[in-house]
Amino acid sequence: MTDSVGNLELSSLSESAAYLVALVNSAAERRLEQSAILSAFARACPGTAGTVHGRRVLSALLDELADHALVQLPKGRDGWDDVQPPLPRWLRVPSVSKTDVNVERTRAQVLWRRELNWAASERLTGGQLDVLKRINRWLRDTDTDGDGAGRTIVPMRERSLEIFGDEKRLDALLATTLFAPGRLTLAALFAERIPPPLAYERVGTGGIVLVIENSDTFESVRTALTKDCGHVSYVVFGGGHAFAASVTRIAALDDVTDIAYYGDLDRDGLIIPQRANAGALSAGLPPVRPAHGLYRLLLRRNLRGRSLGTMPTLDVERCVSWLPENIRQPVAEVFLDGGRLAQEATGAVMLRHDDSWRADL
Secondary structure, three states: OOOEEOOEEOOOOOHHHHHHHHHHHOOOOOEEEHHHHHHHHHHHOOOOOOOOOHHHHHHHHHHHHHHOOOOEOOOOHHHEOOOOOOOEOEEEOOOOOOOOHHHHHHHHOOOOOHHHHHHHOOOOOHHHHHHHHHHHHHHHHHOOOOOOHHHOOEEHHHHHHHHHOOOOHHHHHOOOHHHOOOOOOOHHHOEEOOOOOOEEEEOOOOOEEEEEOOHHHHHHHHHHHHHOOOOEEEEEEOOHHHHHHHHHHHHHOOOOOEEEEEOOEOHHHHHHHHHHHHHHHHOOOOOEEEOHHHHHHHHHHOOEEEOOOOOOHHHHHHHHOOOOHHHHHHHHHHHHOOEEEOHHHOOHHHHHHOHHHHOOO
8 A cells, every 4th residue: 555644654454453443343332442442352363362462462453553544542641551552541433424225225126145145234335335246246257157266265466356456455345344243254255365475584593583674784684694693593574564464474484483573763663563463473473572682782873863753752652662671761762852763773894893782682
């Protein structure tokens, strides 16, 4: 996607976030209290909710939904609890258009396929009805195509192009109530999400996967680890926001016991690993943790640039909560001063002459 919020580039909604917003949208109330938010999260991510990682994952998913304007989070500090990372005491779900008489009349004239029987009794907008009629026609046509090729499971964007003439249409629809529990599923469309490819190089035989956000720093760190890999087995190129989706590809790598991440110290640089962490845990992978030594080295270098905008104190607090406690305050001070630290400041020369960054690798 090309939309953005501030300086945050928006990518496709993650699978966990899409299921969470579908549950949130299916609630009768437009304002959900924290207990209802936690209940929806427990259904969306049953393997993570209630664990030590649950609060951090829920925080990242809610940020993702807010950045896509799918929920509205409280603006004031009194709308948040006092645990780290803070969670909202409530949220609002934007209102949706009401069903009109013409929709009811048109829906009654449609002979729904078995997979869409639920549409006959649900409240739908005109736009939703148009989407379902397209899908209904596709289900009808592929059910009689002779060799059954139309019902082969294919990547989601291929199916989206086939049905809608737009390869990204299903990406957007996954965030709507059409994919709420008991409604549409990708399985019904014989489609599956495909995570972006993962670029990596093997440097050793340990259990650590080290993810580097940007390409030049990837090369500098990879070169340094080629000579002394420590416990690092793979160096992965994160590629910015793509890593939140491609993180599940790490499951194909051998003997991974730890995923460490090193990125810029700015809003994007801290949001990316927190969203990737949600995806990793949902895929049964180790949590995505900060590469402590590299971040400490970046702070010591302290080569500050200017960010594209100042961050409210609450946003700063939530962003830095992923970092080790002993560096949260120094990073928060950088952000509140309108600054950022680019990871390229810890370049090849510095990595060669200061080995402290290797301590947790």
